[in-house]
Amino acid sequence: MITPGGHRMSVAMSNCGAYGWVSDARGYRYDTCDPVSGAPWPAMPELLRTLSMQAAQSAGYPAFTPDACLINRYEPGARMSLHQDKNERDFSAPIVSLSLGLTATFQFGGLQRTDPVKRLPLVHGDVLVWGGAARLVFHGVLPLKDGVHGILGRQRINLTFRSAMAGR
Numbered sequence: 001m002i003t004p005g006g007h008r009m010s011v012a013m014s015n016c017g018a019y020g021w022v023s024d025a026r027g028y029r030y031d032t033c034d035p036v037s038g039a040p041w042p043a044m045p046e047l048l049r050t051l052s053m054q055a056a057q058s059a060g061y062p063a064f065t066p067d068a069c070l071i072n073r074y075e076p077g078a079r080m081s082l083h084q085d086k087n088e089r090d091f092s093a094p095i096v097s098l099s100l101g102l103t104a105t106f107q108f109g110g111l112q113r114t115d116p117v118k119r120l121p122l123v124h125g126d127v128l129v130w131g132g133a134a135r136l137v138f139h140g141v142l143p144l145k146d147g148v149h150g151i152l153g154r155q156r157i158n159l160t161f162r163s164a165m166a167g168r
Contacts, residue, residue, distance in 0.1 A: 009023070010074075010077065010078040010079055011079070012072070012073040012078075013070065013071065013072055013073075015034075015068060016043065016044045016045070016048075016069045017041060017043070017044035017066060017067055017068045018032065018041070018067045018068065019032060019041070019067055019162075019164045019165050020033075020041040020068060021068065021070050021087065021164070022035050028087050029087055030087060030088075030164045030165055044066065044068075048069060048161070049066060049069075051127075052066050052069075052098070052161035053065065053066070055096050055098075055127045056094050056096050056131075059094065061094045061131055064094060064096070064163060065166070067166065068161070068162040068163075068164040068165075069160070069162075070158075070159070070160045070162065071157065071158075071159055072157070072158040072159075072160070073155055073156070073157055074101075074102070074144045074155060074156040074157075074158070075144065075154060076102075076143075076144050076146035076154060077143050077146075078143065079140070079141055079142060079144065080140045081140050082107060082139065082140040083138060084136050084137070085135075085136075085139075085162075087164070088162055088163065088164045088165075089164065089165050090163060090166045091135050091136065092131070092135075093131065093163035094129050094130060094132075094135065095130055095135070095160055095162060096127065096129050096160065096161040097122075097127065097128040097129070097160045097161075098127050098159040098160075099124065099125070099126045099127075099128075099156065100124055100125070100151075100156065100158070101124055101149045101151070101152035101155050102145070102147050102148075102149050102152070103122065103123045103124070103145075104121070104122050104142070104144055104156050104158070105119050105121055105122075105141065106121075106122050106139065106140075106141055107119055107120075107138075107139060107140045107141065108137060108139050109137055109139060110138065111138070112138070113138050115138065117138070119142070124152075141158075
């Protein structure tokens with residue numbers, strides 16, 4: 001993906017579900033189609049949809065129903081700068097994140113980019129849910145350290161489930 005400023009993101013991205021998050025010269029947004037192929041995003045697997053809903057319910061969000069799953073692939077050295085997730089229509093819905101593969105260091109900050117961050121190691125199988133007052137905190141991933149995961153090799157896959165366009 002290319003940022004609106006013309007920079008190439010170090011994380012490879014795709015989506016599944018009714019909506020996918022895209023980035024290009026026109027900005028950041030959700031769209032029903034893959035901008036490269038023009039085809040609709042693949043359906044979200046029911047198993048993943050159910051897992052995300054169960055995780056959200058366990059964290060106190062019983063009404064969460066995802067309509068987007070962002071698929072991020074990190075190779076060693078890839079990172080995600082501190083950012084806020086502000087493209088969703090309804091900020092009352094949480095974000096549900098599933099980590100697979102290599103361990104990543106997740107940064108969880110405050111409502112300002114300059115606020116101190118907490119660093120959380122996320123290992124294969126970890127599920128992180130955040131919402132409520134924390135929904136708009138700045139967060140990111142430090143550069144992925146090299147290594148080999150027994151199943152996924154030299155990569156980390158992160159799935160983030162969103163209720164992107166609820167109410168539309």
